[in-house]
Amino acid sequence: MGPAVELWKETEMGKTRTKYEKLREKIMxxxxxxxxxxxxxxxxxxxxVEKTKLKAKQRYSEDNERIESIVSKARANAYERQIKEELKVKQKANLMRTTCLNEDTTN
Incomplete structure (x- = not known):
């Protein structure tokens, strides 16, 4: 009976090992x-995330270009208006001088 028990034991141990080896492979x-x-x-x-960052950077760049364009136009317009107003002031001052001179000469 001893060798038959040993043979059965080895067979069952082999089956158990095979079963759990397959289970480990399945788990892996x-x-x-x-x-x-x-x-x-x-x-x-x-x-x-990278695409989102790139889009945000592109949007930022485009916004800055648009802002710079608007600012440069606004600065140019402001400078033109300043020059025109200064010219008007100078012309008015000249007119006032000539008017004052005429009044002085008439008095």
């Missing part, structure tokens, strides 16, 4: 699959 496969999926998701998210 599941882990690998889930890890790869999580990594893909991370990379996709990172790419999305």
């Amino acid at each position: 496969s599941w882990e690998d699959k889930k890890t790869k999926k999580a990594k893909r998701k991370l990379h996709k998210t990172e790419r999305g």
Whole structure:
């Protein structure tokens, strides 16, 4: 009876080892699959963040160009108005001088 028991024991141990080796492989496969999926998701998210950053930088650049254009036009218009107003003041002063001189000479 001893050798038959030993043979049965070895057979059952072999079956048990095979069963659990397959289970470990299944667990490893599941882990690998889930890890790869999580990594893909991370990379996709990172790419999305990078795209968002690039879009934000592009928008910022475009806004700054638009602002600079508006500012330069506003500065040019303000300078033109200033020059015109100063010219008017000078012309008025000249007119006042000539008027005052005429009044002085008439008196």
